[in-house]
Amino acid sequence: MKLLHTIHEYQQTKPTQPAFVSQHASITYDELWHLSDQMAGAIDAVTNDSAPVIVYGHMEPEMLISFLGSVKSGRPYIPVDISIPAERIVSIIESSKASLLICANEQNVLDVEEHIEVKSAASLLALEKEAPPSSQWVQQDDVFYIIYTSGSTGKPKGVQVTAKNLESFTEWMCRDFPIGEGRTFLNQAPFSFDLSVMDLYPALQSGGTLYCLVKDLVNKPKDMFAALGQSDVEVWTSTPSFVQMCLMDPSFTGELLPDLKVFLFCGEALPVSVASALLERFPKAQVFNTYGPTEATVAITSIEVTQAILDQHDSLPVGYAKPDTDIVILDEEGKNLPDGEKGEIVIVGPSVTRGYLGEQALTDKVFFEYEGRPAYRTGDAGVAQDGLITCHGRLDYQIKLHGYRMELEEIEYHVSETTHVNACVIVPFQPNGHVEYLIAAIVPAAHSFEKEYQLTSAIKKEMADSLPAYMIPRKFVYLEQLYMTPNGKVDRKRIAKEVLL
CATH class of the missing domain: 3.30.300.30 (ANL, C-terminal domain)
Incomplete structure (x- = not known):
């Protein structure tokens, strides 16, 4: 697959370039490539099926090694952060029918051996197995990773993202955003949240460095700002809520992060007040608002938030659809609505994922074909005007009083x-x-x-x-x-x- 070949090229041309940095560890592209090869061989050695591999941990380099090792072995991976309760993890194990769980950090013990085989990343790498051939890698139409999201019934739903879905997203990010090559990306979201994909794979596809803010650091603002000041972060990705928390500290300015060039937001509505404060405090940085559900691979719209945009809108639009994607606004009967009328946002194009793992009824409810292309009913209310999309929140946030x-x-x-x-x-x-x-x-x-x-x-x-x-x-x-x-x-x-x- 193209993404893996690109990472391999950077391993050959920039072997000492850091691929991952945190407060506790770092690895280069050369180390990431060779260790993920070993992990792929080890996964092949200890499993005899093609079931997904669960990777459990919190922003350790072994998580990236295990992600790439899984897909090099031909299996999708399921990222699970240590913040996720054990009961929910058992539900994910049962839903996914995974047969192997890799613990990235041996200090984070997970007592689920009665449900699944548990191996530490260190023990698997110690096997020193040879990598499978590239012909075994996950291919374009194969599932690359599975992200579990909250379900309305309380049962988590596994969204199946294919290699083709992911590449549609990462190629758009690297082509249409001012990311450049070799830049340092902030990673604030845990890997079990699909916002992390916005920094992880664009960083690896552009030969950049992923700079992780671990949970313990985020919980200590003074230490977090000290670490950020030493981070050389150039591309900031987070939820608006997280940056709003950062803005409460007056030291959060361009002086703290002089190399910062781009803010990327997804996951929630970006308030006008937050965007305005960022433009004031970081006059050299560009601010982008994006939108997209996990079911359509992270994000599918974007707009640069400038002062002119702020002056024109009381509530920020989420932007225009990426080139290979269409957005249609449908009424309750599934009919197209004209510009300016509010309805349900429906996403059409190659970013739309395969649906929910093992949940055909739920998949059939929101995934369908629209004019011969894959489509997803978001459940979000929105308005289109000359291609510009404004999101009006969840349809289920509507109440009657x-x-x-x-x-x-x-x-x-x-x-x-x-x-x-x-x-x-x-x-x-x-x-x-x-x-x-x-x-x-x-x-x-x-x-x-x-x-x-x-x-x-x-x-x-x-x-x-x-x-x-x-x-x-x-x-x-x-x-x-x-x-x-x-x-x-x-x-x-x-x-x-x-x-x-």
């Missing part, structure tokens, strides 16, 4: 725009399945009010200028920060649990 249909994300946007609010999540109170009222969970900005009710009154008064009364939350709860998931997204479930106590 006192007979009025409304979108929670629209309310969040207007609350966040008020003077005294840094961030906001809206939680519906629905004890009997029907929404009775709304709760605003708010991280307040600096203010001079002595009492919370005075702050609430000021926020409500300002909201009344932009929202009808029925959309203004009844209850306000104040938090020091919005909780985030290990993937760097806002943890809506935890916030809801706390404010509904």
Whole structure:
């Protein structure tokens, strides 16, 4: 496959170039290539099937070695971060029918031997097996990796991403974004979250270096900023929530990261306030907003956020579809909607993945063919205007309150725009399945009010200028920060649990 051949070329032409760097370890392209060869041979030696290989760990170089080793052996891999609970991992094992789990770090012991054979990466590499021939590598239409996402039933769903899907994405990234060659990419998201693919494989395809921020460092902002200052990061990829947290520190500027050239965002809506702050603090960097679900391989739209874009839009568009992809907006009956009308975003093209592993009914529900091409119903509401796509949040974030249909994300946007609010999540109170009222969970900005009710009154008064009364939350709860998931997204479930106590 082309991606592996490209990595091999860098191993030959830039053998000492770091492919991976963290606070604890680093490996070169030469080491990555040879060790992944050994891993491929070892996987072949200890397994006698073609089942996916689970790779368990947290931003160790052995994870990359195991990823490439798996696909060189002809098997897809499933990345599983140490933050994922054991019960969920058992569910993934059962769903995927994987027969081998590789622990990247021997210190992170996982007690699942009754469900699957567990080997450490070190023990497999110690076998010193020869690599299988390149003819055995995962091919274009084969599954390259499987990312497990949350399911509406509580059961995780395994999204099957083929080599062809991945190459459609990485070639677009390396061609249409100002990434260049040999640059250092920030990796903030764990490998079990598909946002990590936005930095991992474009870095390897362009002969760059992946710079990983491990979880322990992220939890210590002072140490994290010290490490970033020594990182030489040039391409920043993260969720908007993560960079919003960074912006709370006044030292997060172009002086801290003088080499930073590009910000890439995906996974959540990028607030205007965050993009504006980045342009102010990093005047030499370009900011790109992107959009895409795991089921369509990371991202399929993009737009550079300039001051002109900020001036034109109250809510940032997610951009234009990549050249090999079409986006259509369909109504509830599956009919095309004209420009300017809101409907469901449907993605059509080679980035659309194979569907959910072992879940044919779920696959048939959202994956289909549109005019002879693979298509995916996103469940996201959106509007198209001359090819420019604006996402209006999840269709299932729509609620009905006192007979009025409304979108929670629209309310969040207007609350966040008020003077005294840094961030906001809206939680519906629905004890009997029907929404009775709304709760605003708010991280307040600096203010001079002595009492919370005075702050609430000021926020409500300002909201009344932009929202009808029925959309203004009844209850306000104040938090020091919005909780985030290990993937760097806002943890809506935890916030809801706390404010509904």
